[in-house]
Amino acid sequence: MNTYNFTEEHQLFRQSLKAFLEKEVTPHIDQWEEDRRIPREIWKKMGAMGFLGLSYPEEYGGLGLDFFYDVIFCEETSKVFSGGFSITQMVVQYMSGPYILKHGSDKLKQKYLPGIISGELISCIGITEPSAGSDVANIKTTARREGDHYLVNGSKTFITNGVYGDFIVAVVKTDSEAGSAGISLLVIDREAEGVSATKLKKLGWHASDTAELSFDQVKVPVENLIGQEGQGFYYLMGGLQLERLSGAIGAYAASETALDYSLAYMAERTAFGRPINRFQVLRHRVAQLASEIEACKAFVMHCARLHNDGQYVVKECSMAKLLATELSDKVMYQCLQFFGGYGFMEEYKIARMFRDSRVGTIGGGSSEIMREIIAKMVIDDVDYRSSSRTQTRTQTQTHPTTPKPETRNSKPETLKSIITQLEKRAVQSKSLGKSLKFDFGEKQLFIDGKGEKNDFSLKNEAADCTVKISFENFQKLISGKLNPMNAMIGGDLVIEGDMGVAMKLQSLFS
Amino acid sequence: MYDHYFTEEHHLFRQSLRSFLQKEVIPHIPSWEEAGETPRSIYQLFGKMGYLGLMQPSRYDGSDCDFWFTVILNEELARVNSGGFSAAIGAHAYLALTHIGSQGSELQKQKYLVPGIEGKTIGCLAITEPGGGSDVQALRTTATRQAGHYLVNGSKTFITNGVNSDYIIAAVKTGEGISMLIIDRDTPGVSATALKKLGWHASDTGEIAFDKVKVPLENLLGQENQGFLYIMKHFVLERLTLAVGGMAAAAFALEVTLQYMSERTAFGRPINRFQVLRHRVAQMASEIEMNKAFIYTLCQRFQDGDYLVKEASMAKLLATQLADKVATECLQMFGGYGFMEEYPMARIFRDARLGTIGGGTSEIMCEIIAKMVVDGKGYGG
Ligand SMILES: Cc1cc2nc3c(=O)[nH]c(=O)nc-3n(C[C@H](O)[C@H](O)[C@H](O)COP(=O)(O)OP(=O)(O)OC[C@H]3O[C@@H](n4cnc5c(N)ncnc54)[C@H](O)[C@@H]3O)c2cc1C
Ligand SMILES: Cc1cc2nc3c(=O)[nH]c(=O)nc-3n(C[C@H](O)[C@H](O)[C@H](O)COP(=O)(O)OP(=O)(O)OC[C@H]3O[C@@H](n4cnc5c(N)ncnc54)[C@H](O)[C@@H]3O)c2cc1C
Numbered sequence: 001m002n003t004y005n006f007t008e009e010h011q012l013f014r015q016s017l018k019a020f021l022e023k024e025v026t027p028h029i030d031q032w033e034e035d036r037r038i039p040r041e042i043w044k045k046m047g048a049m050g051f052l053g054l055s056y057p058e059e060y061g062g063l064g065l066d067f068f069y070d071v072i073f074c075e076e077t078s079k080v081f082s083g084g085f086s087i088t089q090m091v092v093q094y095m096s097g098p099y100i101l102k103h104g105s106d107k108l109k110q111k112y113l114p115g116i117i118s119g120e121l122i123s124c125i126g127i128t129e130p131s132a133g134s135d136v137a138n139i140k141t142t143a144r145r146e147g148d149h150y151l152v153n154g155s156k157t158f159i160t161n162g163v164y165g166d167f168i169v170a171v172v173k174t175d176s177e178a179g180s181a182g183i184s185l186l187v188i189d190r191e192a193e194g195v196s197a198t199k200l201k202k203l204g205w206h207a208s209d210t211a212e213l214s215f216d217q218v219k220v221p222v223e224n225l226i227g228q229e230g231q232g233f234y235y236l237m238g239g240l241q242l243e244r245l246s247g248a249i250g251a252y253a254a255s256e257t258a259l260d261y262s263l264a265y266m267a268e269r270t271a272f273g274r275p276i277n278r279f280q281v282l283r284h285r286v287a288q289l290a291s292e293i294e295a296c297k298a299f300v301m302h303c304a305r306l307h308n309d310g311q312y313v314v315k316e317c318s319m320a321k322l323l324a325t326e327l328s329d330k331v332m333y334q335c336l337q338f339f340g341g342y343g344f345m346e347e348y349k350i351a352r353m354f355r356d357s358r359v360g361t362i363g364g365g366s367s368e369i370m371r372e373i374i375a376k377m378v379i380d381d382v383d384y385r386s387s388s389r390t391q392t393r394t395q396t397q398t399h400p401t402t403p404k405p406e407t408r409n410s411k412p413e414t415l416k417s418i419i420t421q422l423e424k425r426a427v428q429s430k431s432l433g434k435s436l437k438f439d440f441g442e443k444q445l446f447i448d449g450k451g452e453k454n455d456f457s458l459k460n461e462a463a464d465c466t467v468k469i470s471f472e473n474f475q476k477l478i479s480g481k482l483n484p485m486n487a488m489i490g491g492d493l494v495i496e497g498d499m500g501v502a503m504k505l506q507s508l509f510s
Numbered sequence: 511m512y513d514h515y516f517t518e519e520h521h522l523f524r525q526s527l528r529s530f531l532q533k534e535v536i537p538h539i540p541s542w543e544e545a546g547e548t549p550r551s552i553y554q555l556f557g558k559m560g561y562l563g564l565m566q567p568s569r570y571d572g573s574d575c576d577f578w579f580t581v582i583l584n585e586e587l588a589r590v591n592s593g594g595f596s597a598a599i600g601a602h603a604y605l606a607l608t609h610i611g612s613q614g615s616e617l618q619k620q621k622y623l624v625p626g627i628e629g630k631t632i633g634c635l636a637i638t639e640p641g642g643g644s645d646v647q648a649l650r651t652t653a654t655r656q657a658g659h660y661l662v663n664g665s666k667t668f669i670t671n672g673v674n675s676d677y678i679i680a681a682v683k684t685g686e687g688i689s690m691l692i693i694d695r696d697t698p699g700v701s702a703t704a705l706k707k708l709g710w711h712a713s714d715t716g717e718i719a720f721d722k723v724k725v726p727l728e729n730l731l732g733q734e735n736q737g738f739l740y741i742m743k744h745f746v747l748e749r750l751t752l753a754v755g756g757m758a759a760a761a762f763a764l765e766v767t768l769q770y771m772s773e774r775t776a777f778g779r780p781i782n783r784f785q786v787l788r789h790r791v792a793q794m795a796s797e798i799e800m801n802k803a804f805i806y807t808l809c810q811r812f813q814d815g816d817y818l819v820k821e822a823s824m825a826k827l828l829a830t831q832l833a834d835k836v837a838t839e840c841l842q843m844f845g846g847y848g849f850m851e852e853y854p855m856a857r858i859f860r861d862a863r864l865g866t867i868g869g870g871t872s873e874i875m876c877e878i879i880a881k882m883v884v885d886g887k888g889y890g891g
Pocket of ligand 1: 091124125126127128131132133134135157158159160161202205210359362363364365366367368369372
């Protein structure tokens with residue numbers, strides 16, 4: 001299976017990781033779950049074995065390997081019957097570390113990456129706050145610049161590794177007025193003065209420590225800023241794809257483990273004089289689950305392949321996260337049923353798998369948020385990156401039962417004609433409520449949306465939000481050939497000022 | 511997103527096929543659905559275009575194409591929105607011709623495969639009987655060997671192209687085992703009745719009776735008593751194409767629905783602004799994408815020669831369930847128009863219903879999968 005993605009070297013790596021986990025981890029899991037804590041030694045051992053930092057560059061101690069090694073890492077660590085164990089290192093390797101690697105200064109990389117690769121340092125990603133989880137743009141933690149440091153105030157909650165970790169990649173507002181354009185990422189040392197943590201009790205993931213963190217006048221050196229001020233939201237949008245993909249891998253891998261574990265039980269347990277795996281309804285339930293796991297795995301693997309090829313696949317990663325975590329919940333629920341009363345006992349691991357799975361559809365963006373993202377891409381976008389979408393659309397439009405295509409694909413040639421076109425469309429779309437300027441370098445398109453409707457002109461005035469874009473890309477944007485979100489992430493479009501206005505670009509063009 | 515599977519050639523093929531279907535098929539679908547059958551002339555046109563022998567060798571007039579062309583054909587057929595039409599083409603090109611192409615003697619290939627690929631003759635595959643479909647081994651039609659011929663008695667039912675085809679590839683009991691016979695339609699003792707059905711209106715589905723039919727010995731396909739093996743062997747291809755069809759039908763249904771949702775307004779806005787509907791779309795789009803990625807992975811392995819009994823059964827199970835579910839939910843998005851023949855959903859819905867029954871029911875898929883997953887049973891290649 002999956003010979004297309006995994007070479008012999010991959011298989012060897014899997015074997016050695018598996019053997020290591022069996023010897024050094026599995027026997028201790030029950031204890032760690034009980035302790036609500038995983039000892040640091042295990043991470044150092046894994047670091048020494050070269051199991052951490054697989055795709056991180058060699059200059060920081062990593063191995064510079066392809067993404068399928070990471071796939072194996074996520075799969076195998078998710079097969080030790082402890083969601084709390086696997087999430088700890090997944091947060092470090094795939095959910096926090098990459099921000100420093102991709103956007104951090106050399107100094108930050110030198111300071112933090114070797115540690116997370118050797119297993120000496122444990123990191124956290126601090127996004128969620130007591131009053132804002134799904135609605136990331138609405139976070140309240142502030143970082144006010146004062147000379148050579150930021151002064152951070154606020155709090156974070158549900159932060160994995162937040163109690164025993166060493167540093168936090170924290171999402172803060174460096175400009176509280178600017179909406180999501182005021183969001184920045186700061187590395188905050190866990191031991192810095194003013195940082196305190198409360199350990200939270202929770203339904204599952206017992207081996208993992210989850211914290212509510214509070215920041216009280218915490219001084220953070222300016223050099224701890226990751227990338228640029230105000231760019232944090234984009235960094236997150238980019239980074240969350242990897243987070244979701246690794247979450248999806250963990251979810252199907254745990255599902256596989258649960259089913260294998262159940263099959264072994266079903267072969268031994270007897271009822272009415274025969275092994276329970278002879279009962280047809282149970283057999284068919286297994287068949288259905290096995291099929292769904294197999295399909296889900298193939299899909300996630302497909303996404304992993306695209307990711308490995310350097311493609312930015314927001315829609316697919318969101319779909320993968322959604323389906324894999326929902327599947328995991330279903331699998332755990334039904335597998336527990338196979339165990340009867342024993343399913344409810346801690347003596348069997350299915351009870352733990354059941355409760356650990358439950359966070360899958362909540363953490364890392366809830367299922368509802370995944371569907372919001374997918375719906376935006378599937379319903380509101382004319383074109384989402386790949387050309388196949390355009391093709392199918394065009395065909396639908398020529399199908400006899402559906403109406404004639406709109407003039408969406410006609411490419412406006414001049415600014416003047418663009419304005420006429422936009423004005424026509426603007427009749428239907430709501431006024432922006434603010435002003436917005438497209439800056440093409442030499443020319444500008446100014447949209448005054450403060451009144452009843454949006455007014456278009458060629459004025460070069462200061463606007464609440466300025467979008468820098470080439471004229472060519474702008475044409476693509478309004479003809480629906482370029483997706484604003486992708487353009488933003490790809491650097492084809494730079495936004496200054498109020499992000500909220502920019503978020504309405506979509507409505508302006510559709 | 512799937513560039514690692516499809517080459518420029520595949521894309522061109524898809525384009526030309528799509529415009530062909532647009533021009534030669536789609537405008538006629540309503541009348542064929544009404545008539546309850548697909549006319550011969552369209553087989554001939556398909557034959558001329560080379561669509562009936564995509565996977566067959568060129569020395570029999572086939573196109574020697576890789577499996578992806580077949581995938582594309584099945585995907586595009588789904589967009590015609592007539593399960594009956596797709597079935598009529600599929601039962602001939604992929605059920606009947608696959609058996610002849612694989613087990614047929616040189617003589618049989620010249621006589622049936624070549625004209626079949628050219629679209630001059632039409633075939634069907636008859637396994638199911640009134641007394642049982644799922645339990646293939648229990649079939650009761652007998653073929654007794656006599657001097658120079660087999661004497662065939664029994665009946666078949668639910669046979670696609672069962673009324674209009676020129677010959678029937680029939681699974682029959684020869685003593686203990688099952689054998690495959692080619693039975694010409696005009697042989698004395700063969701009769702057929704067309705069955706009325708819920709959907710698949712453009713295909714003729716027949717009940718066929720064999721009353722002391724004399725079939726020449728040379729019409730035996732492959733070896734005597736090996737029929738069950740042949741059937742099982744070709745099931746993989748059949749299930750994979752059914753999975754492709756199910757997935758593609760679901761994708762088409764969603765596409766049509768998205769278009770409708772952007773135009774229909776309620777409470778002053780397009781219905782695609784309502785969050786519950788949007789999330790339902792998101793869920794369906796995700797499941798369709800997952801099925802597609804899964805099926806494509808299997809298609810690649812099939813193309814590379816892997817024998818995929820378990821996986822093809824899984825794909826058939828999931829994709830046909832998906833098509834059913836998507837059809838039901840998409841019809842809902844159309845409100846009352848979903849119930850009207852004026853809109854495409856009604857037909858998509860009734861045609862999808864057969865997916866989990868034909869070509870091995872979902873329960874039978876689960877039986878096969880369970881044997882492999884629970885009992886660790888393997889099916890050799
Ligand atoms: C064990 C655990 C570990 C975690 N680890 C971390 C971590 O390391 N770092 C971190 O930053 N965060 C972490 N989280 C937080 C997690 O990411 C959030 O819980 C999640 O994003 C949801 O946010 P919330 O809890 O504030 O829920 P809310 O945003 O309050 O949502 C409540 C409900 O409303 C729904 N909802 C919200 N918006 C919409 C909408 N527009 N349409 C429809 N429904 C909507 C949600 O789906 C949910 O069902 C962790 C959480 C848990 C439980
Ligand atoms: C439109 C149409 C076209 C068709 N075309 C063809 C064709 O071209 N050639 C051909 O040979 N056949 C064809 N079929 C027949 C089709 O393959 C059969 O209908 C199918 O295999 C099921 O067989 P059956 O109808 O006899 O159902 P049965 O076998 O009687 O099954 C009835 C119910 O019992 C369930 N069941 C059966 N066995 C088990 C079990 N062991 N465990 C649990 N549940 C079980 C089934 O899943 C089903 O739900 C066609 C059918 C239709 C409707």
